[in-house]
Amino acid sequence: MELIVNDNMLSELGKKFMALKSASGTHSPSMLTILEKIPDLKIKVDACFLSNPYATDLFLEYFNNELLKSKKISRVLEFYPSQNSVIADLLGEHLGINPKKIFVCNGAIEAIQAVMHQFVKGKVVINIPTFSSYYEFINKDSEAVFYTLEKENTFILDPEDYISFVRKIKPNSIVIINPNNPDGGYIKYQDLKRIVEELHGIVENIIVDESFIHFAFENSDLELKSIIQLTDEVSNLIIIKSMSKDFGIAGIRAGYAVMDEEKVEQLTSNGYLWNLNGLAEYFFRLYTRPDFRNKYEEIRKKYIIETLIFISELNKIRNIRVYPTKANFVLIEILDGRTAEEITNTLLIKYGIYVRNCSDKKGLKGQFIRLAARSASENDQVLLTFRDLFE
Numbered sequence: 001m002e003l004i005v006n007d008n009m010l011s012e013l014g015k016k017f018m019a020l021k022s023a024s025g026t027h028s029p030s031m032l033t034i035l036e037k038i039p040d041l042k043i044k045v046d047a048c049f050l051s052n053p054y055a056t057d058l059f060l061e062y063f064n065n066e067l068l069k070s071k072k073i074s075r076v077l078e079f080y081p082s083q084n085s086v087i088a089d090l091l092g093e094h095l096g097i098n099p100k101k102i103f104v105c106n107g108a109i110e111a112i113q114a115v116m117h118q119f120v121k122g123k124v125v126i127n128i129p130t131f132s133s134y135y136e137f138i139n140k141d142s143e144a145v146f147y148t149l150e151k152e153n154t155f156i157l158d159p160e161d162y163i164s165f166v167r168k169i170k171p172n173s174i175v176i177i178n179p180n181n182p183d184g185g186y187i188k189y190q191d192l193k194r195i196v197e198e199l200h201g202i203v204e205n206i207i208v209d210e211s212f213i214h215f216a217f218e219n220s221d222l223e224l225k226s227i228i229q230l231t232d233e234v235s236n237l238i239i240i241k242s243m244s245k246d247f248g249i250a251g252i253r254a255g256y257a258v259m260d261e262e263k264v265e266q267l268t269s270n271g272y273l274w275n276l277n278g279l280a281e282y283f284f285r286l287y288t289r290p291d292f293r294n295k296y297e298e299i300r301k302k303y304i305i306e307t308l309i310f311i312s313e314l315n316k317i318r319n320i321r322v323y324p325t326k327a328n329f330v331l332i333e334i335l336d337g338r339t340a341e342e343i344t345n346t347l348l349i350k351y352g353i354y355v356r357n358c359s360d361k362k363g364l365k366g367q368f369i370r371l372a373a374r375s376a377s378e379n380d381q382v383l384l385t386f387r388d389l390f391e
């Protein structure tokens with residue numbers, strides 16, 4: 001395995017990277033930020049960001065053919081995009097959901113912020129480890145109560161234990177991410193349905209983030225199983241969905257949330273009327289088209305299959321523990337005595353592989369990194385490097 005830099009440069013670049021990381025708070029500096037601020041650092045594989053790279057290629061193909069070559073891009077840039085409710089109508093028809101229940105957002109993070117600010121009042125049960133925005137965005141008068149997903153249970157949520165915990169705490173709201181980030185732990189459709197049915201009468205809001213649901217499946221046909229239709233019967237169920245990861249378009253900022261009509265009305269009349277940009281509108285229109293969807297379905301499944309192969313190879317590597325996942329990433333515990341920080345820096349600076357150091361994640365005891373699946377050839381590079389580093 002070729003080393004890109006010598007030891008002196010290694011510590012120098014390491015320091016620069018650590019400075020950048022601490023400036024990014026609880027999120028990792030993006031690949032673009034790193035390239036701009038530390039040009040000496042050569043990133044070969046971005047396995048920190050959790051997206052399907054084939055989906056990005058598919059979007060680019062449409063974007064090139066339909067917007068760039070035809071010059072229609074000028075319309076997208078020159079004119080105002082549609083209002084929130086116009087896109088909601090499109091999505092509603094496609095998803096089989098009453099469009100008045102759909103809040104379209106500038107990335108799921110906007111829906112998280114809106115929901116946590118406006119509807120969560122009092123205690124909110126959040127499972128840890130988690131995506132930090134859920135506890136960071138709560139109101140001053142709200143309180144996050146953490147439900148710990150145990151390492152001993154491989155971070156898999158036990159529905160009965162969870163239900164009794166929530167009954168005991170009597171929170172205002174609960175948050176479930178399925179599959180969870182950063183471990184990829186998955187709650188089966190029937191279990192999640194049961195949790196919703198047991199708890200919707202005793203909490204004000206059940207918030208379920210399905211941003212990674214396109215990577216999860218329960219049968220060999222790899223069909224995804226969303227609980228989005230339960231919002232028909234359970235009016236206080238809120239579904240949050242990012243398009244960044246499964247469609248590989250984080251730069252566009254597109255997501256949606258499904259919630260009670262009154263809540264959508266409250267948000268759109270409060271300033272979220274024109275929150276989508278022209279490219280996000282183009283993406284959502286594409287998303288509802290059968291030709292795009294059919295191609296997307298093919299690459300979604302291709303990517304899942306490659307990810308499964310990648311994970312089974314990772315499982316064979318000694319000195320690390322790979323936790324079970326139904327997302328497009330794995331949580332890895334380092335067992336050879338080195339720290340997650342050391343491994344993250346070595347991977348980045350010596351090998352050009354960017355992974356997420358999970359040392360700042362609440363609820364993780366031990367040394368953990370999160371590694372995303374990329375294209376098959378990138379996965380192969382990562383496997384070679386991991387064998388070199390750990391064996």
Ligand SMILES: *Cc1c(COP(=O)(O)O)cnc(C)c1O
Nearest residue numbers: 107108109131181211242244255
């Ligand atoms: C990345 C992520 C989001 C934010 O997605 P954006 O649409 O890019 O804002 C929300 N929830 C989870 C669980 C995520 O991992």
